[in-house]
Amino acid sequence: MRSSAPSLALIALALSLGCASPEPAPAKAADPVQVGTLHALNGVSYDVDQALARGETVALVFWQTWCESCEKEAPLVAQAAKEHTGKIRFFGVVPGKDETVKESEVLAVADTWGYATFPQVRDRDLSLTQKLGVKGTPTIVVLGKGSEVLFNGHRPPQDWSRLEGVTFDPDTAGGCEGGVCPLPTE
Numbered sequence: 001m002r003s004s005a006p007s008l009a010l011i012a013l014a015l016s017l018g019c020a021s022p023e024p025a026p027a028k029a030a031d032p033v034q035v036g037t038l039h040a041l042n043g044v045s046y047d048v049d050q051a052l053a054r055g056e057t058v059a060l061v062f063w064q065t066w067c068e069s070c071e072k073e074a075p076l077v078a079q080a081a082k083e084h085t086g087k088i089r090f091f092g093v094v095p096g097k098d099e100t101v102k103e104s105e106v107l108a109v110a111d112t113w114g115y116a117t118f119p120q121v122r123d124r125d126l127s128l129t130q131k132l133g134v135k136g137t138p139t140i141v142v143l144g145k146g147s148e149v150l151f152n153g154h155r156p157p158q159d160w161s162r163l164e165g166v167t168f169d170p171d172t173a174g175g176c177e178g179g180v181c182p183l184p185t186e
Contacts, residue, residue, distance in 0.1 A: 032147035033131060035060075038091060040119035041103055046091070048143075055145045057088045057165030062129065062139040064094060065101070065109040069154070070138040076156045077140070078114030087164035088142070090118035095129045095137075 035048035035058070048058055061077055063070040081090040092115045094106050101122065110116045123129050132141050133152075142151035142163050151157050 033143060033149065034147065035128065035131075035143070038119070038121045038128075040091070040121050041107060042119060044119065046089075046119065048091075049147070051089055051168070052143055052145060052147050054168070055166035056168050057145075057150070057163055058143045059088050059090045059163075060093050060128075060132070060141045060143070061090060061115075062093045062095065062134050062137050062141070063115075064096070064137045065105050067137045071113060073138055073156055074113035074115065078117065080156060080160045081115075081118050084160050084164060086167055086170050088160065089168070089170070092118060092120040093123050093128060094120065095123040095126050095134070097124055 035052070038046045038048055040046065051058055059081075063074075077090075080088075084090075092110060094101055101124075103122070106120055106122070107116070110120050134141065136154070139154055140151065140156060141149065142157070144150045144163070144165055150163050157163060
């Protein structure tokens with residue numbers, strides 16, 4: 001009598017096909033991500049949603065002071081921030097409550113790693129971290145026009161230039177002259 005149970009060979013084949021994904025698909029947001037206003041440790045506020053509406057690109061670099069992987073990739077991120085000034089707006093994001101993350105340490109490490117060249121923000125309640133689906137550090141999330149997720153990964157992108165947005169003046173507070181942002185043209 002023949003058994004109706006599938007053979008072990010068929011089960012093994014099905015399992016191997018289901019796990020044979022050579023590379024994870026890039027993360028995409030189903031809906032545009034509303035980041036809002038980021039308040040940097042330097043006292044300046046940045047309206048990220050307005051920057052994205054203008055067609056700017058925003059890179060959010062999630063890191064921790066004790067993260068060895070973050071430290072190893074820091075020179076690449078710092079170099080990218082320097083090379084793409086005025087084309088990609090970089091922010092360092094350090095998640096964690098005040099009891100576990102000391103701002104003085106964040107600023108000192110940011111200076112040592114070359115991150116002092118772009119604003120550092122704290123995500124004390126992990127709202128931004130959760131909104132963007134960040135599971136650990138390092139994580140880099142790059143957002144483009146319409147808040148589209150252009151990149152989400154634990155290592156820096158191979159080609160930052162393909163992520164560049166419209167040109168902006170990096171020296172203006174919050175990205176807008178006198179703190180007043182023009183309305184999007186589209």
